Amino acid sequence: MLRFLLLIFLFSLSNQVYANNKGEIINNLKNTSNLTFDFEQNINGKIELGNCTIQYPKKMFCEYDKKNKVMVSNGKSLVIKSKSSYYRYALDKTPLNFILDKNFLLKKISESNEEIINNSLIKFTIKENGQQLDIFFDIKNYELIGWQTKDVYQNTSVTLLYSIKLNQKIDDKIFKTPLQN
Structure with missing residues (x-):
């Protein structure tokens, strides 16, 4: 009987830790505008x-270090400019649509179970419209630190973030896609 009570206590304690992680991530994300x-x-x-x-x-707005490549989303379209070529995609047809939609992320995180990886990352797996998105948060500061998706060509894409700065002053002109008039 004592083992059973100890097991219940440990299980409830671990659930509280997970709930706290999820709550901290949600609060942090709610307070992030950029x-x-x-x-x-x-x-x-x-x-x-x-x-x-x-x-x-x-x-x-993303600039790649090499290859003269830029990727821009204005909220509706995603444009990738590489040297002299332009590729335009409807944002809602790409996995980035989920990553860039804070309200969607908040809702899905609140509904999802978290997975702790190496005591340093918190991972949430979101499945939506036949696509899977794994998003990663730092277990120490609850900041978004990466994601894994399949791109429009079904290639696995892992993006890791570092040197993160929150809520900076940003010029909205950078989000004008190269194909906008």
């Missing part, structure tokens, strides 16, 4: 580096 960061993106073993700015809701 973030700027450096990133490392690995798409099927091909690594690219750069820096990005995300402004909620659904805006993003």
